[in-house]
Amino acid sequence: MSKLIQPRTLKGFRDFSPEKMRVRKYLIGVLGHVFEQYGFQPMDTPVMEYADILEGKYGAEGEQLMYKFVDHGERRVAMRYDLTIPFARFMAMNQQIPLPFRRYHISPVWRADNPQHGRFREFWQCDVDIAGASSYLADVELLSLAYDVFSALRLQGFVIRINDRRVLNGLLHCFSFAEDEYGEVLRIVDKLDKIGVEGVAKEMAGKGFSSDHVSAFLALLTMNLSADETIVMLRDKLAENAVAMQGLEDLSKIFSLLKKKSRGPGFFSLDLSLARGLSYYDGTIFEAVVEKPKIGSVLGGGRYNGLIGMFSGKSIPAVGLSFGFERLVAVLEELELVPTSIQGTTVLVTIFSAELAHYSIEVAEELRKAGIATEIYPADGAKLGKQFEYADKLHIPIAIVAGPDEAAQNRVTVKALGTGNQEVVEIVELVKKVREMLR
C-alpha cells in the first residue's frame, strides 16, 4: 500500500461545494440578467496570456502579484490578472466590431496576494464595459446599471462614489503638487475613509509634503457639500484648466441624469477623495461600498480612454465597471440574501425493491418530462426510512413511494416532507399533484 498523499489545496485557492456553488450561480444569474437588460453581451478570454500583454499595466506592486512562468514552448506567459487588459487586447485584435461595443465578462483571475477574509489568490471578477463611446452617457448607463444590480440583489444600503481623475489632477495642480507626485498623493488620499484626515495628513507629512498645502487640500476634499454645491465651487476653482473643466462638466451631467435613481435603497455621491489605485483610469472613476457588512468596496471602475490604444495604436475610448464577485458572495451569505427557493432536486422517487425499480424509473421519467427536477434513490436494497432521511437532509420537498400496492393500480404515494402529508394518486394525476404540493 503506497503512502497517502496529503489532501490539500494551495494557499488562497478553494473548492466550491454545491452549497457554495448555489450562491455563486444565483449571483451570476442576477448579474447576467441585469447586464443583458442593458444590452451587454457575454464574452470570455483565455486564462493565460503572453506575459508582455499584461506587464506594465498594473504598477510595480501589481506586477509582483502576477503569476508568471515559462511554458513548454519557452514562451513567457502570465495568468489573467484582471479582465480589463484582456478586453483591451481583444478590442485591438477585433477592430471589425461595430462601436460602441458593450460586453460583460464573469471569470476567474489570479493574484498571488496574501489571503484574508473575502480575499483570495484565485477569485472571480465581473466586468461590464462600453468601448467606443467617449460620452458621459456611457458612464450614466453603467452607473445606472450598477444601481440596478445592487437593487436586484436586495442590498439595503449602498453608496456609489464618483469622482474624476481630470478634476483630481486639476486640484493637485491648484495646490502646487508636482505632476510626478500625483500618484503618491492620490494613493495616500485614497485611505481617507480608513485612517481619517489626521492619518492622511500625518502620512503625507512623513513623505515630506508641505503641511500648508496638504491641510488646505484635504480640507477641500472633505468638505461636506452636495454634488451640486461641489460642482459650483469647483467651477470657480478650476476655471482656467480646460481638461479639468471638461471632467467637471461630465460629472455635472452625470449627476443630473442620475438624480431620480437615488430614491431607492442606495445613492450616488460625488466624493473628491476617491482616487482608485489603478493607473490606467484617466477620466471618471467609481467605487461602491455596502453599509454592512464591512468588507471594503464591492465595485470599482472608471474611464480608460487611453488603454486600448496601447495595443491597437488607434485610440478607442472606453468606460467600465468591475464588480467584486467574491465580496458580493460574502455579502449575500452574511446577510442571507440568497433566495431559499433556489433548490436542487424537487422530487425523490424511492426504490421499493429491485423488482419494482423499473416502475420508479418510469415515474421519474414522467416528472422529468414535465420539467420537475427528479432523482431516484440509487440503491435497490435501502429501507424506505433511509431514503426518506436522505430526502430530508437534502431538503428535497417531495418524496414518492412506488411499492407493490401502488404499482398494481398504476398509482404512487406522494408525500410532502415538510408537512408529512401524503396522498395516493394515479400516475396521470402525478405531475398535477406535485405542482399543487409545491405551492
Next chain:
RNA sequence: GUGGUCGUAGCUCAAUGGUAGAGCACCGGGUUGUGGUCCCGGUGGUUGUGGGUUCGAGCCCCAUCGACCACCCCA
C-alpha cells in the same frame, strides 16, 4: 513580500510536559412500507507535515504547509 494569532475525530471544541476526550455528525439497533423527535450501542486519531529537546511532547524549540488578522495592495 513584512509582522502577529492559530492548526487535536467529518464539524465545533476539551485535555499541569505523564493513559488523547466530549457534543454534533456518521453507522447499527429499538421500528422488514415512511424522514425530522426520543432511547440504546458502535466506528472513527501517526494531535497539519518534517525535524529537534526530554526518561516522556497535543503542550517546549526550529522548519514547512494552511487558515485568520494587521500592513502593502486591492475585488
